Amino acid sequence: MKNIVVTGSDGQLGRTLKEFAQKAKNTLFDFKTSADLDITNEQLVSDLFKNQEYRYCINCAAYTNVEQAEKNPDAAYRVNSVGVKNLAYSCDAYGITLIHISTDYVFDGEKETPYSVEDEPNPINVYGKSKLKGEEYIRKTLPNHFIVRTSWLYSKKYGHNFYRTILRKALEGDDLRVTDDQKGCPTNTETLAKFILDEIIEGKKPYGTYHCTDGVPMTWYDFAQKILNENGLSDKANLVLDRNYRTFAKRPKNSVLS
Ligand SMILES: NC(=O)C1=CN([C@@H]2O[C@H](COP(=O)(O)OP(=O)(O)OC[C@H]3O[C@@H](n4cnc5c(N)ncnc54)[C@H](OP(=O)(O)O)[C@@H]3O)[C@@H](O)[C@H]2O)C=CC1
Numbered sequence: 001m002k003n004i005v006v007t008g009s010d011g012q013l014g015r016t017l018k019e020f021a022q023k024a025k026n027t028l029f030d031f032k033t034s035a036d037l038d039i040t041n042e043q044l045v046s047d048l049f050k051n052q053e054y055r056y057c058i059n060c061a062a063y064t065n066v067e068q069a070e071k072n073p074d075a076a077y078r079v080n081s082v083g084v085k086n087l088a089y090s091c092d093a094y095g096i097t098l099i100h101i102s103t104d105y106v107f108d109g110e111k112e113t114p115y116s117v118e119d120e121p122n123p124i125n126v127y128g129k130s131k132l133k134g135e136e137y138i139r140k141t142l143p144n145h146f147i148v149r150t151s152w153l154y155s156k157k158y159g160h161n162f163y164r165t166i167l168r169k170a171l172e173g174d175d176l177r178v179t180d181d182q183k184g185c186p187t188n189t190e191t192l193a194k195f196i197l198d199e200i201i202e203g204k205k206p207y208g209t210y211h212c213t214d215g216v217p218m219t220w221y222d223f224a225q226k227i228l229n230e231n232g233l234s235d236k237a238n239l240v241l242d243r244n245y246r247t248f249a250k251r252p253k254n255s256v257l258s
Pocket residue numbers: 007008009010011012013014033034035037038039040059060061062063064079083101102103104131149150151152153154159160161
C-alpha cells in the first residue's frame with residue numbers, strides 16, 4: 001500500500017489528481033488543501049509528516065499569480081521557496097519521497113531551441129525566481145526527490161487558467177486581445193497527473209529532474225485560436241492579435257521544454 005499526501009490539493013492539478021485517485025488501486029491518498037496544511041508553517045508540516053506513514057508527498061501547493069508576484073515578492077517566496085524548503089526538510093527527516101512541480105518560467109527564454117533539463121535556469125520574473133529557489137532547496141537537502149517542470153498548465157474543468165479565461169471571455173462576448181510574443185507548450189493537468197502517477201510512482205523512474213508537457217509548441221495567440229476551435233466559437237468570437245497586451249511581469253520569449 002502506498003501512502004501519498006497531496007499538498008495544495010484544491011488547485012487545478014490537485015483537483016485533477018483527486019479525480020484520478022478514485023481509480024488508483026493499492027494507494028491511500030491524503031488530500032490537504034491550504035486550509036488543512038499551510039506549507040509555510042514548518043511546525044505543522046513536521047507534525048503531520050511525523051505522525052503519518054507517507055511514502056510520497058506530491059506538492060501541488062504554490063503561489064501561481066505571476067502578475068501579483070511582482071508586486072508582492074515576499075508572498076511568492078514564502079510559498080514557493082520557504083514552503084518547499086519545509087516540505088523537503090520534513091521529507092528528509094521522515095523518509096518521504098518528494099514529488100515537486102516546477103515551471104518553464106525558471107528559464108530566461110533567450111534560447112532558440114527547446115530547453116532540456118541540463119540547461120541552466122535564469123528566471124526573469126519573481127514567480128520564476130521563487131520557484132527556482134524552491135528547486136534549489138530540494139536538490140540541496142533531499143536526495144529522494146523528483147522535480148517535474150511543466151508549462152502553460154490548464155484544466156478544462158478546474159481553477160484559473162488561460163483556457164478557462166479565454167473560453168469565459170468568448171462566451172461573454174468580450175473582445176479577445178491576445179499576444180503572440182511567447183512560445184511554449186500548453187499542458188493539460190491530466191497529462192501531468194498521469195505522468196506523476198503512472199510514470200514516476202508506478203514506473204519507478206530514477207530520482208531527478210524531469211520535463212513534462214503536451215509537446216506541441218505554440219504562442220498564446222495560437223492557443224487562444226485552438227481553444228475557440230475546440231469549442232466551436234471561432235466564427236462567433238472576435239480574436240485580435242495584440243503584441244502590446246500589457247503585463248507587469250516579464251515572461252520568457254521561448255519556454256518550450258524538451
Ligand atoms: N498554472 C500553470 O500554468 C503552471 C503551474 N506550474 C506549477 O504546477 C503546480 C500546480 O499548479 P496549479 O495547480 O496550476 O496551481 P493553482 O494555483 O491552481 O493551485 C495552487 C494551490 O496551492 C495552494 N496554496 C497556496 N499557498 C499555499 C500554502 N501556503 N500552503 C498550502 N497550499 C497553498 C492554493 O490554495 P489557495 O487557493 O487557498 O491559496 C491552491 O489550491 C505549481 O507548483 C505551479 O507552480 C508549473 C507550470 C505552469
